Amino acid sequence: MTNPVTQNRRHFEDLVVDEVINLGHTTVTKEMIFTFAREFDPLPFHIDEEAARKSLLGGLASSGWQTGALSLRMLVDRFLSTIASAGGLGFQDLKWKNPVMAGDTIGGTVTIAGLRRSGSHPQWGIVTLDFDIRNQADKPVMTMQLSNLVECRGVAA
């Protein structure tokens, strides 16, 4: 059965290893940091500027989970919404390399590192995606490898 939402999108067979997705960029404001941290990461160095100055990070910085969420958003806009994505499987080797400070602009690239058919589900393939997220000074802020399911063409679910 064809999925009407994804039928006109690129499927697993249309993807190629080494394809580079340019993520564009996004600026992380103080207000964005406070809003995310109050809900998900209310540690002093994410919600209190004075405490942040005295912390290891040396100033107000975004939650690492927020850096990841904003990077994911850029990937959805530029890539996952344009392919027959069937959801994430997880990720590995996530490294927060430098803090994202209030006012920083982050962006970068995602590269298709691998493509393989699912052994147990013939209707799916698995794409692995290498993230390279940097700040406005081109310093790396986050890397990780995400695995995502993608629908294959013409295989009944």
Added chain:
Amino acid sequence: MTRWFEDIVIDEAFPLGDHTFSEDEIIRFGTLYDPQYFHVDPELAKHSHFGGLVASGWHTVSVGHRKMVDALDAEADRLKAQGDEPGVSGPSPGVNSMEFKAPVRSGDTVTYELIVTGKRPSNSLPGWGLLFNRLTAVNQRGELVYRAEIVGFSKLRDYSMPIKLRVLLALTRVPVIGPLLRRST
């Protein structure tokens, strides 16, 4: 926040409590950070293999992180109440692995648990230790929702800075020499 590095017991399980996901919050998080159709549109989501709306994995993980922060704060309060000084937890350097095993639907209740599986002093940050944390999330049917291996920094209580480092630190505060030293390190 929390205990000192030295007082953290390997393989002790910390229950972090649970969270029930509403349709509204699933859509709100999805709209901001993961606007794929099965995270934001209950009607279109019926066409996906999930058969309906599911939470972004990043959402269930962010809630798990919040539950951990709350539990660390509660542990600090418990220590203060018995007259002890709580330790200091720092930022996280990364996540070794994160596996999403079962989707979270609106109305699902997810229960989180933290186990510290290992620890060692940090090589790069003097005065701090590394904790290897395993976080698991299970739904109301007992199915594993996700399992994560997360690394965290925790401050050492019994740390005195070696004399060499103290001298270096003092020198970085001296005009002219300081900026040169900071540039070279």
